[in-house]
Amino acid sequence: MVVNVAEAPAAEVAPASRRPWLLSPQLEPAACVPEEGVGAYDLLRRYGVGPLQQERIPRAYFRMPAAERDEKIWTLRHRLGERLVILGHHYQRDEVIQFADFRGDSFKLSQLAAGRTEAELILFCGVHFMAESADILSAPHQQVILPNLEAGCSMADMAKADDVEAAWQALADLGVTGVVPITYMNSAAALKAFCGRNGGIVCTSSNAERVFDWAFERGEKLFFFPDEHLGRNTGVKKGIPLAKMVVWDPFRPLGGNTPEQLREATVILWKGFCSVHARFSVEQIAKARAEHPGVNVIIHPECRLEVVQAADCDGSTEYIIDTIRDAPAGTIWAVGTEINLVKRLDAELPDKQVFCLDPVICPCSTMYRVHPAYVLWAMERLAAGEVVNRIAVDPDTARDALVALDRMLSVP
16 A cells, blocks of 8 residues: 555645634525536436435434534534544535535545544545545544535546446457556546556546556556546647547447547547536636736636636646635636635635636535535534444455555656
């Protein structure tokens, strides 16, 4: 196991005091519609993702006044002490992130969980694939809890392990060889395990270019999933012609390609996308530039290629945060990523103007399912000695997934 937490970028440590960040207004995920008119909840249904919650929590938790609820959470936090570490993803709502001991992106938080060996309980305020990664990287004595099991990821759910296995076999049947599979960190443990078994690797949005280099040292073609946009944007940055990148649609024979197209392709991209980042458009960028002369446009590489090319810069969540934080005072930033993070940056960096490119407030609808009520419910159970909503990856899957994660960590 090559996990070296000491060399990982430091996650942000939440304030030790009980002073919360500015609370954001209530946001309505159902109002968000990604490309092709498909809503996030429609995506969950389309890709066969049903309710996962093991137990419905009493409605009284949701009717509880926010001040009373928060007071209970803080009391339980102190009672559980070092036995518990609370991790909060950057896209989490402020009403939840205020309780996080650390906040960061998915991989940083998973590494952090592995490094906090004194904490036997890890409450991960994120989504399902993040909690899986934390379980894979954490010590055997640690247990990972997801406050709401229905907090998934629509993009991760677009690539089912069985569908990827079928595509892999179809390529083999065509005689397509020298293919290295790469799965984005935003994927299920089963896909990380698939890559581990088949000479593949995991990537993040910050190291995708270096992972492409690693893969091309070992094969002639890449099979990239589940986000076609990150894969295409990375391919373009590496100088791969668009004509050499094809999309595999799991709902069509041969992914909607001819045998010749697949044999000639350099990169095969899975048809998947982030329902939040797919909303950003070139028109929004043009509008921001017209209304804010001198504005800097920064977006996430999960956006479509034409949007990335119209922006001033693009990068991972951590890159976006660091770039804006280190920018000169008085600068203006139009940001193409999840609204909770954008509003938080604007609140915490008063010397700059930070706003979201998308005029329709659009949080990550699945991340948004982690409500403070679920946090309180889970913590009350933990304080009573009962672990609920534990995310435990089976040993065989965890072993193979760790191989792919270790390969990623070995990339310079």
